[in-house]
Amino acid sequence: MRALGVLGLGALLAWVPPAPAETYSAMLSIRQALGAEGRLLRLLRTYLQEESDRLSDLARFYNKVQALHQEPAASVDNPLLAFGLIKRLRSDWLNVVYSEAASENTRELQAGFEALRQELPGPEDLEGAAQALMRLQDVYALSVKGLAKGVFEPAGARSPLYRPGQPVTLSADDCFHVGKVAYDVGDYYHSIAWLEEAVDLFRLSYGSWNTEDLASLEDALDHLAFSYFMAGNVSHALSLSREFLRYDPSNLRVARNVAQYEKLLEEQGTAEPGPPRRPDGTRLQTRDAYEELCRSPGTQVRGGGVPRLRCTYETNGSPYLLLQPAKRETVRLRPYVALYHDFVSDAEAETVKALAGPWLQRSVVASGEKQQKAEYRISKSAWLKDTADPAVAALERRIAAVTGLDVRAPYAEYLQVVNYGLGGHYEPHFDHATSGKSPLYRMKSGNRIATVMIYLSSVEAGGSTAFIYANFSVPVVKNAALFWWNLRRNGAGDGDTLHAACPVLAGDKWVANKWIHEHGQEFRRPCGPRPED
């Protein structure tokens, strides 16, 4: 069995075997869900074959009897035919009409499905996936209409952020599901946008019907009308409810709503609030700056025209680096942030991902003295000890050489490997502890002095690392390592390091984090009294 890192924050949680649920919070799990659907497809193919055999047999019986009715007059002269008619009516038709074959086929399909159910996403996954689409809508300023058409173009932009390899669109029922998730938590800003799209699409396809759909035009109108009512737009709630009654005039509840809306409008007149505003549910005071940075393609590295601050080949006095100097790009001086290009090889990145894969668990955040899941961090992670594999040990040696810091336990946490999920992100946070009660101090080696974050994959769009107060972002650069100091020389946290992982718009984002603590670094990064250092 592979040694699993349990030092660092991993030490504080009892290890539990990976839960089958939590599909949406890591791309690896989402890929695994494809396997489950593959098996469902095979089940359905068997069912279709059996049903089609059953129907051909029914058709055979129909054709046989139908042929006898071609000449009804002659058909009973022959005693054999007369017998046949009586036998059919007494026996054959009963067997045909009360055949169990259809329900046996259905039962087999359902039993196969139930056997797989453990592996299928749960309600929290559908909710998480819907929230992810709404997050991408918000952070990247995408219109719901555009998204439903498969277009990832921010409002006012001249080109899309992401061009899918093949066109994919959303159905009316897809949009209904997203809107319903918002509706159920009273978020009428998002429910209106998504249900509006659902209503438009259902209107276009009215009259046709898909087995897989949960909702209909009436359901979408009903929820949309109530969303408008809750958002204070009674006149629009009224007109949608009237449209509903055209399709389903016998619905008493909606008829009562119509009467109530008419009465309200009479009393309150046309004084209505404007369109609903986006909920401020997130804990971000820095939301606008964060989203602005996420939308910008990255101020460094790929920013055509932006002069690079400084690129050097670094040996850092380390014999290790004489052979293969680190390619350092200084991204910012204050706070000090550097990007080391080609820090790992493709093969090393694949090895680290493969080692971590089986151990991935939903990432947690420090909340007071405890750690818990949070909507503002959507990923799964695993801790790898340097003894897990020679590749991890080699990586640790390189981190030590490049940073000049002591990264042996307990001066640093084990390597944390992170796989982001659908719309996976980590809202603005500090890596260092900002309270003396933080679980970070349980390692008894001080606060996190520095962070090394290695990008183990590339993404197709999104996923930049945004430094909010410092006002710059670093895009995902495959195989590069980002380094920054979290603490000033006097040991105080550097507020300018507030940073975030922007939501992944498209792709599979993996990073490896190494958090280096204060203890052990006394002679490597001497303290200084000046707070500005």
Ligand SMILES: *[C@@H]1O[C@H](CO)[C@@H](O)[C@H](O)[C@H]1NC(C)=O
């Ligand atoms: C109510 O909603 C409709 C449809 O979105 C809109 O045209 C109208 O301006 C809204 N009314 C108010 C007062 O916001």
Ligand SMILES: *[C@@H]1O[C@H](CO)[C@@H](O)[C@H](O)[C@H]1NC(C)=O
């Ligand atoms: C952040 O930087 C951008 C240019 O990269 C600039 O337009 C913007 O005004 C800056 N924002 C702040 C708050 O300094």
